[in-house]
Amino acid sequence: MFKILKKQELSPGIFHYDIEAPRVAKKAQAGQFIVLRVDEDGERIPLTIADFDREAGTITLIFQVVGASTKMLAAKNEGDSIVDFAGPLGQPSEIHENMGTIVCIGGGIGVAPVYPIARAMHEAGNKVISIMGAKTKDILIFEDKMRAISDEVLIATDDGSYGVKGFVTTALQQLVDRGEKIDQVTAIGPGVMMRSVVEATRPLGIKTIVSLNPVMVDGTGMCGGCRVQVGDEMKFACVDGPEFDGHLVDFDSLMSRSRMFRPQEAQAKDHVCNIGLGR
Amino acid sequence: MALVMEKHKMPEQDPKVRARNFQEVALGYDEDTAVAEAERCLNCKVPKCRQGCPVQVNIPAFIGKIKERDFDAAIDIIKESNSLPAVCGRVCPQENQCEKHCIMGIKGEPVGIGRLERFVADYQLAKNEEIKPIQFAEDAQKVAVIGAGPSGLSCAGDLAKMGYKVTIFEALHVAGGVLSYGIPEFRLPKDKIVRREVENLQKLGVTIEVNAIAGRLFTVDELMGEMGFDAVYVGTGAGLPHFMHIPGENLNGVYSSNEFLTRCNLMKAYDFPNHLTPIAIGKNVAVVGGGNVAMDAARTSLRLGAENVYIVYRRSEAELPARAEEVHHAKEEGIQFKLLNNPVEILGDENGWVKGLKCIKMELGEPDASGRRRPVAIEGSEFELDVDTVIMAIGNGPNPIVASTTPGMETNKRGNIIADEETCATTKEGVFAGGDIVTGAATVILAMGAGKKAAAAIDAYLKSKK
Numbered sequence: 001m002f003k004i005l006k007k008q009e010l011s012p013g014i015f016h017y018d019i020e021a022p023r024v025a026k027k028a029q030a031g032q033f034i035v036l037r038v039d040e041d042g043e044r045i046p047l048t049i050a051d052f053d054r055e056a057g058t059i060t061l062i063f064q065v066v067g068a069s070t071k072m073l074a075a076k077n078e079g080d081s082i083v084d085f086a087g088p089l090g091q092p093s094e095i096h097e098n099m100g101t102i103v104c105i106g107g108g109i110g111v112a113p114v115y116p117i118a119r120a121m122h123e124a125g126n127k128v129i130s131i132m133g134a135k136t137k138d139i140l141i142f143e144d145k146m147r148a149i150s151d152e153v154l155i156a157t158d159d160g161s162y163g164v165k166g167f168v169t170t171a172l173q174q175l176v177d178r179g180e181k182i183d184q185v186t187a188i189g190p191g192v193m194m195r196s197v198v199e200a201t202r203p204l205g206i207k208t209i210v211s212l213n214p215v216m217v218d219g220t221g222m223c224g225g226c227r228v229q230v231g232d233e234m235k236f237a238c239v240d241g242p243e244f245d246g247h248l249v250d251f252d253s254l255m256s257r258s259r260m261f262r263p264q265e266a267q268a269k270d271h272v273c274n275i276g277l278g279r
Numbered sequence: 280m281a282l283v284m285e286k287h288k289m290p291e292q293d294p295k296v297r298a299r300n301f302q303e304v305a306l307g308y309d310e311d312t313a314v315a316e317a318e319r320c321l322n323c324k325v326p327k328c329r330q331g332c333p334v335q336v337n338i339p340a341f342i343g344k345i346k347e348r349d350f351d352a353a354i355d356i357i358k359e360s361n362s363l364p365a366v367c368g369r370v371c372p373q374e375n376q377c378e379k380h381c382i383m384g385i386k387g388e389p390v391g392i393g394r395l396e397r398f399v400a401d402y403q404l405a406k407n408e409e410i411k412p413i414q415f416a417e418d419a420q421k422v423a424v425i426g427a428g429p430s431g432l433s434c435a436g437d438l439a440k441m442g443y444k445v446t447i448f449e450a451l452h453v454a455g456g457v458l459s460y461g462i463p464e465f466r467l468p469k470d471k472i473v474r475r476e477v478e479n480l481q482k483l484g485v486t487i488e489v490n491a492i493a494g495r496l497f498t499v500d501e502l503m504g505e506m507g508f509d510a511v512y513v514g515t516g517a518g519l520p521h522f523m524h525i526p527g528e529n530l531n532g533v534y535s536s537n538e539f540l541t542r543c544n545l546m547k548a549y550d551f552p553n554h555l556t557p558i559a560i561g562k563n564v565a566v567v568g569g570g571n572v573a574m575d576a577a578r579t580s581l582r583l584g585a586e587n588v589y590i591v592y593r594r595s596e597a598e599l600p601a602r603a604e605e606v607h608h609a610k611e612e613g614i615q616f617k618l619l620n621n622p623v624e625i626l627g628d629e630n631g632w633v634k635g636l637k638c639i640k641m642e643l644g645e646p647d648a649s650g651r652r653r654p655v656a657i658e659g660s661e662f663e664l665d666v667d668t669v670i671m672a673i674g675n676g677p678n679p680i681v682a683s684t685t686p687g688m689e690t691n692k693r694g695n696i697i698a699d700e701e702t703c704a705t706t707k708e709g710v711f712a713g714g715d716i717v718t719g720a721a722t723v724i725l726a727m728g729a730g731k732k733a734a735a736a737i738d739a740y741l742k743s744k745k
């Protein structure tokens with residue numbers, strides 16, 4: 001059993017959990033994720049390692065309630081435990097010194113997984129410019145954390161309630177327009193967002209890394225459910241990724257595949273609502 | 280006494296009924312039938328059957344005990360060489376192994392060795408005997424086993440009985456390997472058999488840690504270093520699904536057999552939404568492949584409610600690698616065999632879902648390296664099969680996570696770990712390996728046998744070091 005040591009609602013429907021998992025914390029690196037199950041009949045769902053504390057032996061998860069499993073997870077309280085927690089999974093982000101200027105883009109909940117990467121980039125001595133995007137000011141998360149490790153932070157909101165009005169790509173364009181020399185972009189967020197970032201950087205020839213979130217089952221390379229088309233190769237996001245060269249990713253198929261279980265997901269959500277979240 | 284030339288029939292659920300439920304198909308012999316079947320055994324001086332069994336179970340001896348109705352003695356004899364008889368009695372390809380060589384098979388049908396093995400194993404499990412925990416010595420040496428499939432489980436059991444403190448590290452949240460995630464409930468009940476075998480091992484004193492992915496949570500070097508293990512057995516199986524790399528494999532409605540079976544068996548999607556993992560099944564399903572895995576996926580599809588289920592296989596019936604019994608069961612249940620056909624493309628609709636499978640007809644040409652006649656495409660014979668779900672069951676390769684994080688442990692060009700056939704020793708001192716990770720996808724009994732061999736070799740190795 002894995003205990004929830006801290007629970008905090010960052011903004012409506014977005015939660016911060018610190019989970020006790022000392023061995024995972026010891027090995028965790030930026031860019032990796034875990035797979036968890038809330039209870040004995042639960043689904044295996046992947047969540048990014050948003051932070052880790054090797055001394056305290058904890059892993060921080062930031063998740064958004066979207067369906068049955070995340071709803072059940074959100075219904076847990078401090079001191080409660082979840083049954084399964086496996087990781088760290090996936091390849092760590094490639095981070096080293098002298099990479100130059102890195103633009104780290106997080107859209108919505110994607111800010112959480114981009115944070116440890118941005119921090120590691122910063123710690124390696126690179127120049128980090130962060131772009132955070134959200135629908136509106138109230139649901140923006142991690143702003144202080146991101147400011148603490150970035151040389152500069154740009155914010156974009158759909159409704160213009162904070163920062164520039166528009167998308168993360170609007171902010172990216174501002175950087176380009178002012179002549180910022182960008183060596184790499186790392187973008188994490190919804191599929192549509194990552195695709196627009198990739199389309200924006202492609203003509204400029206800026207290397208762009210994206211972290212993909214296909215539906216997963218085991219997270220160890222056993223089921224092939226997380227396969228994505230990267231260039232002319234089929235890759236398993238859980239072992240080969242989750243990060244890939246964005247210019248090679250087939251986003252259409254990725255986004256289409258993430259809708260494969262839509263009707264069932266709706267049914268599962270109704271089910272947990274009806275029978276109660278504690279089960 | 281006149282010889283009975285036919286095997287006693289296995290009581291089974293009616294095909295029409297069972298094709299829609301997940302309960303076990305074969306119901307097992309009762310005592311009288313078991314004894315009557317045992318009577319058919321001639322107790323041969325040179326028992327050919329034994330040579331056919333990969334672990335050389337003493338078949339005539341255990342069958343002799345069944346004749347005497349001494350079922351406890353029978354199971355003890357089997358367990359000398361096979362630690363998972365309730366499993367092997369159910370899933371061994373007996374017609375290619377023990378029963379293939381049975382003398383009774385020359386004129387009539389061979390003795391139902393597998394069925395008898397299952398009978399005594401079930402008899403013992405039903406007795407629910409108390410298992411005495413092993414008293415380990417204070418300074419007992421420690422062995423780590425990676426992977427809780429049949430290979431790892433049998434290695435761990437044998438080592439524990441020799442007095443070693445064993446911890447099994449399993450990546451998934453449940454032990455059992457393919458027995459838990461791959462082979463369906465209706466062939467191998469999970470709670471009744473697999474979980475029981477695992478629990479018995481734990482009662483004996485073997486520690487099982489789930490959610491423990493070797494190569495990620497710790498490396499083999501760390502196991503033998505700071506984690507204090509004296510030897511390691513790697514039994515990580517062949518769990519990496521192959522795809523055909525034809526157009527359309529990323530469409531919605533396409534699964535690997537591993538994903539499909541894992542959702543259904545391990546995650547119990549057949550009981551959705553009580554179990555929260557979903558599975559989407561269409562009306563018409565094509566399963567590509569001809570092995571046990573393909574039969575399992577096809578029969579699972581029927582049980583999930585598909586109307587038409589096709590096996591698409593590029594060779595002919597004679598070359599189907601699946602167990603004869605499973606092919607027979609599949610046909611009885613209404614699986615349609617599209618033999619000598621090879622998929623060339625999966626066709627999609629405007630929403631990204633499968634709407635058909637384009638195949639080409641094949642004919643058998645000259646024998647290839649495996650001795651089987653090679654299928655050759657008949658030019659211009661393409662046709663479309665009207666399906667909305669495609670399951671790829673064309674084989675599995677080795678998962679590279681452990682090998683790629685273990686310097687000094689060599690693999691061959693296919694990625695399988697190189698290990699000595701007799702001792703299972705790898706090229707890295709103190710590290711042994713066996714089962715599907717060494718041989719490529721094979722059988723439960725071979726994986727189990729390798730675990731036993733390795734346990735003996737690890738014992739010898741650790742004694743020599745002391």
Ligand SMILES: Cc1cc2nc3c(=O)[nH]c(=O)nc-3n(C[C@H](O)[C@H](O)[C@H](O)COP(=O)(O)OP(=O)(O)OC[C@H]3O[C@@H](n4cnc5c(N)ncnc54)[C@H](O)[C@@H]3O)c2cc1C
Binds near residue numbers: 045049062069262
């Ligand atoms: C590598 C990776 C890292 C992720 N990190 C985070 C994170 O840090 N924070 C966060 O909020 N979300 C993250 N996600 C997404 C998260 O896994 C899904 O939101 C979650 O599984 C939804 O489950 P549900 O039952 O609540 O919703 P559902 O109603 O079942 O699904 C809602 C949507 O989530 C996706 N999804 C559903 N099941 C799965 C599954 N088993 N695996 C992957 N995606 C699924 C689908 O696109 C689906 O349409 C990550 C996904 C991946 C693959």
Ligand SMILES: Cc1cc2nc3c(=O)[nH]c(=O)nc-3n(C[C@H](O)[C@H](O)[C@H](O)COP(=O)(O)OP(=O)(O)OC[C@H]3O[C@@H](n4cnc5c(N)ncnc54)[C@H](O)[C@@H]3O)c2cc1C
Binds near residue numbers: 428449456
């Ligand atoms: C659908 C299907 C049907 C089959 N039917 C039959 C049949 O009827 N008869 C028959 O004899 N054989 C059958 N087989 C083959 C048989 O199941 C396998 O040969 C056998 O299970 C191999 O045993 P193993 O212990 O080597 O590996 P596995 O059973 O594959 O177990 C390996 C275990 O190691 C774990 N693991 C992998 N990597 C790691 C890691 N890095 N860290 C920790 N744990 C790890 C896996 O999660 C798994 O639990 C079938 C196989 C399948 C897939």
Ligand code: SF4
Binds near residue numbers: 331371378393724
């Ligand atoms: S282990 Fe398998 S091959 Fe050996 S006797 Fe039993 S059923 Fe036959």
Ligand code: SF4
Binds near residue numbers: 328329
């Ligand atoms: S070969 Fe057949 S008849 Fe002879 S001992 Fe073996 S099982 Fe009995």
Ligand code: FES
Binds near residue numbers: 218221238
């Ligand atoms: S999640 Fe199963 S292979 Fe990646």
